[in-house]
Amino acid sequence: MPLEIKPSQALRLWRQVHLDLVRDGQADLSARQTAILLTIYLELPPHTVRGLAAQLGVTKPVITRALDTMGKLGLVSRKRDDFDRRNVVIQRTVAGALAVERLADLVVERAREMGGG
Amino acid sequence: MPLEIKPSQALRLWRQVHLDLVRDGQADLSARQTAILLTIYLELPPHTVRGLAAQLGVTKPVITRALDTMGKLGLVSRKRDDFDRRNVVIQRTVAGALAVERLADLVVERAREMGGG
DNA sequence: CCCGATCGTTACGGGTCCGTATCATTAGCC
DNA sequence: GGCTAATGATACGGACCCGTAACGATCGGG
Numbered sequence: 001m002p003l004e005i006k007p008s009q010a011l012r013l014w015r016q017v018h019l020d021l022v023r024d025g026q027a028d029l030s031a032r033q034t035a036i037l038l039t040i041y042l043e044l045p046p047h048t049v050r051g052l053a054a055q056l057g058v059t060k061p062v063i064t065r066a067l068d069t070m071g072k073l074g075l076v077s078r079k080r081d082d083f084d085r086r087n088v089v090i091q092r093t094v095a096g097a098l099a100v101e102r103l104a105d106l107v108v109e110r111a112r113e114m115g116g117g
Numbered sequence: 118m119p120l121e122i123k124p125s126q127a128l129r130l131w132r133q134v135h136l137d138l139v140r141d142g143q144a145d146l147s148a149r150q151t152a153i154l155l156t157i158y159l160e161l162p163p164h165t166v167r168g169l170a171a172q173l174g175v176t177k178p179v180i181t182r183a184l185d186t187m188g189k190l191g192l193v194s195r196k197r198d199d200f201d202r203r204n205v206v207i208q209r210t211v212a213g214a215l216a217v218e219r220l221a222d223l224v225v226e227r228a229r230e231m232g233g234g
Numbered sequence: 235c236c237c238g239a240t241c242g243t244t245a246c247g248g249g250t251c252c253g254t255a256t257c258a259t260t261a262g263c264c
Numbered sequence: 265g266g267c268t269a270a271t272g273a274t275a276c277g278g279a280c281c282c283g284t285a286a287c288g289a290t291c292g293g294g
Contacts, residue, residue, distance in 0.1 A: 003126060003228040010224035011217065013120070015155035021148045023174045028251095030145050030281085031138045038132035049242055057140045064243060065281065078242095086241035086290045100128065107127035111120040145281095147251085166272055181273060182251065195272095203260045203271040 009114050016110045026099075027073050032056065033066050040076055040090055041100045047090040048081075075099055126231050133227045143216075144190050149173065153183050157193060157207055158217045164207040165198075192216060 005013075022028070029037065035056055040047050049063045056062075067090065070076045075096035081087035122130075139145070146154065152173055157164050166180045173180075184207065187193045192213035198204035 003122060003130070003231045005120060005225055005228045007218075007221035007225055009120060010228070011155060011159055011221045014220065014224060015152060015159055018148050018152040018155065019173065022152050026148075028147050028149055030147050031135050031143075032145055032281095035132065035135040035139050038128060038135065042128055042132055050240085056136065057142075059283070060242065061244085061283075062281085069280075081241095084241080084291070088242060101124075103131065104124035104128045107131060108122055108124055111122045111127070114120045149251095167270085176253070177272065178253075178274085179251085186250075197272095201261070201271085205272060 013107070013111055013114055016113075017107055020106055020110070021103075027075075032058065032062065033070065036063065036066050037070060037075060037096065038100065041092060041096065045089070045091075046081075048087055049090075052090070070096075130224070130228055130231055133230075134224055137223055137227070138220075144192075149175065149179065150183050150187065153180065154187060154192060154213070155217065158209060158213065162206070162208075163198075165204055166207075169207070187213075 036052055039052060039055060049060055049067070052063045053060045067076060067078060071078065073095075074093055077091045077093050079089050079091055081089050153169055156169060156172060166177055166184070169180045170177045184193060184195060188195065190212075191210055194208045194210055196206050196208055198206050
């Protein structure tokens with residue numbers, strides 16, 4: 001039961017949601033940061049810097065910096081792993097979950113408004 | 118004939134497409150840049166700095182800088198308006214059109230892979 | 235114990251972007 | 265011509281991000 005969508009619809013949806021994000025004055029997340037955020041909130045824990053770097057195909061400092069920024073925004077938090085103290089476990093936050101939920105609603109609503117074609 | 122999509126589908130689609138963009142090593146466009154690019158390629162010309170700034174709800178320097186960056190990437194180009202030489206007309210490019218088309222195909226394909234739920 | 239391997243972080247030099255304020259150029263009108 | 269209004273570009277100080285390289289902390293096996 002695949003999701004049917006035409007190229008022109010896809011582009012209009014993509015544009016409209018990005019317009020909404022910009023106009024809402026939300027944090028202007030890059031593609032990398034968005035991918036990291038959604039991976040944390042959609043994939044099963046635990047999440048580590050190493051694992052995220054591998055999934056995204058980027059270096060570890062990229063993840064560290066993104067977590068720094070999103071941490072300041074309250075979207076994620078970090079905690080040392082007590083079983084292997086070299087690891088850092090990335091945790092979800094209430095604010096992050098809310099932001100993700102709002103994004104989902106935004107996409108759903110804008111999709112609903114997309115006429116056929 | 119609205120486009121039906123569930124919140125969980127929307128999030129998975131959003132994540133997967135962003136993952137693809139990151140992994141393809143493409144230019145890591147911000148939400149603002151994406152909104153600008155798609156507006157130029159989806160809305161009817163002519164496009165001006167002023168008009169784009171108004172549509173996005175941002176200041177003019179934001180548009181100027183974004184056009185600088187995308188110009189270097191070959192995604193857009195600028196030309197002075199011969200009828201009113203204060204204006205700058207933003208033009209599409211072959212590379213830009215290709216990039217937009219690739220994005221559309223990416224979204225369509227990833228949507229097709231989204232199972233129900 | 236110690237030493238190599240692995241973890242996440244930090245340092246560095248360079249680039250981009252931000253918002254505000256200012257600028258040069260052009261248009262339009264008297 | 266001179267004035268105002270409008271356009272897009274630029275200057276500024278500050279913040280963020282990049283990739284590479286190095287770092288301290290920790291684990292685990294000999």
